[in-house]
Amino acid sequence: MITKQQLMEARQRALEYLSRAGIVLTPEEQERIEVADFGLGDLEHTGLELITYVNTSRCCAKELVLFPRQTCPEHRHPPIGSDPGKEETFRCRWGEVYLYVPGEPTPQPHAIPPKGREPHYTVWHEIVLRPGEQYTIPPNTLHWFQAGEEGAVVSEFSTTSRDEFDIFTDPKIERITRVV
Secondary structure: OEOHHHHHHHHHHHHHHHHHOOOOOOHHHHHOOEEEOOOOOOOOOEOEEEEEEEEOOOOEEEEEEEOOOOEEEEEEOOOEOOEOOOOEEEEEEEEEEEEEEOOOOOOOOOOOOOOOOHHHOOOOEEEEEOOOOEEEEOOOOOEEEEEEEEEEEEEEEEOOOOHHHOEEOOOOOOOOOOEO
């Protein structure tokens, strides 16, 4: 849960990061920036700011903003009906992002899970994305990511997004942010 003041401050900060990446939003898009605290009330450590440009029955495009060391918690995009789940490509636009997927664990990963939430981070194969680099995550694949020291801006291109159906490893996560 976040306050309206926290929402407005995070949106403004996200706009500054998008500007650093050379990404311009319309006034209407600026008002639609979503601030996700994942129900933990610790936005600086576990959170994500995003704007969805398009989300149709075939494709989706978003910008993801992460503040310094901010983490999007471990989750997967499960099958829904005949749909195998969301496939997504992350392309780093600014900063550095550490993406974790199943595979051989990285011996000395860059990311540090948010304090007290460590047991809920189970995949440790690290992919480091710098500006211009990208990685595609198959449907129904556990993943999580964290920004580097300066924060990061990542473009997401995917099949249809149904964030409300995401399955998080941490049972305390609530995908839809409540603003008070």
